[in-house]
Amino acid sequence: MTKKWSTQVTQNFNEAALKYNESAAIQKSTALKLAQICFEHRIKNGLWVDLGSGTGLLANSLENLHKNQNVLRLDNSKQMIDQHSEKSTKQIWDLNNGLPQWSEKPSLLASSFVLHWLDNPQEKLRKWFYSLNSDGCIALAVPIKGSFPEWYEAALKANLTCTALELPSYDSLIRVIPKNNILHNKIEIIKQTSDKAISLLKPMIQVGAKSSKKKKLSISDWRHLLSYWPISDKEEKVTLSWSIQFLLIKR
Numbered sequence: 001m002t003k004k005w006s007t008q009v010t011q012n013f014n015e016a017a018l019k020y021n022e023s024a025a026i027q028k029s030t031a032l033k034l035a036q037i038c039f040e041h042r043i044k045n046g047l048w049v050d051l052g053s054g055t056g057l058l059a060n061s062l063e064n065l066h067k068n069q070n071v072l073r074l075d076n077s078k079q080m081i082d083q084h085s086e087k088s089t090k091q092i093w094d095l096n097n098g099l100p101q102w103s104e105k106p107s108l109l110a111s112s113f114v115l116h117w118l119d120n121p122q123e124k125l126r127k128w129f130y131s132l133n134s135d136g137c138i139a140l141a142v143p144i145k146g147s148f149p150e151w152y153e154a155a156l157k158a159n160l161t162c163t164a165l166e167l168p169s170y171d172s173l174i175r176v177i178p179k180n181n182i183l184h185n186k187i188e189i190i191k192q193t194s195d196k197a198i199s200l201l202k203p204m205i206q207v208g209a210k211s212s213k214k215k216k217l218s219i220s221d222w223r224h225l226l227s228y229w230p231i232s233d234k235e236e237k238v239t240l241s242w243s244i245q246f247l248l249i250k251r
């Protein structure tokens with residue numbers, strides 16, 4: 001990932017910080033699910049870190065379920081970090097530079113909707129795994145390749161580029177972790193529906209997830225693409241499908 005790209009991603013999230021939670025429906029539900037997975041597996045206390053914590057959706061969910069455990073909130077966006085409670089432990093850090101040197105090895109590295117924004121996400125995941133203390137865990141939720149089939153279909157029919165972010169594949173993430181260390185591995189398909197396709201894409205912009213390495217489409221191109229968005233015959237609704245991988249890995 002170039003420095004310019006990383007700066008662009010951070011800037012977009014900075015600009016979205018104040019109103020992030022208003023449009024982050026899928027991020028909220030994912031954070032709750034990931035925190036529940038952690039709760040069911042009795043992860044030991046110690047240093048728990050929410051990597052790319054944003055406004056704190058995952059960290060808050062983890063602390064609500066684990067009353068005696070604080071979570072360090074780490075993010076590269078100062079504006080996002082500023083949304084957290086003053087009582088929270090916070091750290092501004094760019095995960096493209098690896099992990100910080102903490103005074104102890106983490107017992108939990110949790111991350112939701114972050115890994116796909118990083119340079120070489122597979123290598124980042126591998127390094128996170130080997131940075132854990134003995135019996136430490138990684139809890140991960142990440143959208144993967146196979147997401148947004150409706151968007152890709154519309155772009156193909158309209159003869160335009162799909163500007164969705166390239167996402168890591170399921171296999172590329174799994175192969176960097178020893179199979180016997182995976183406690184939970186599930187892909188969930190989450191479908192968002194609306195009367196108009198633009199209503200499905202607007203939340204991405206509103207939460208700051210609008211960065212793309214592909215050439216931007218013009219307004220007329222967008223109108224053309226949206227006119228080809230597949231419509232459900234029964235409900236006359238449009239859909240945007242996410243493939244989200246939930247992983248719990250124990251060192």
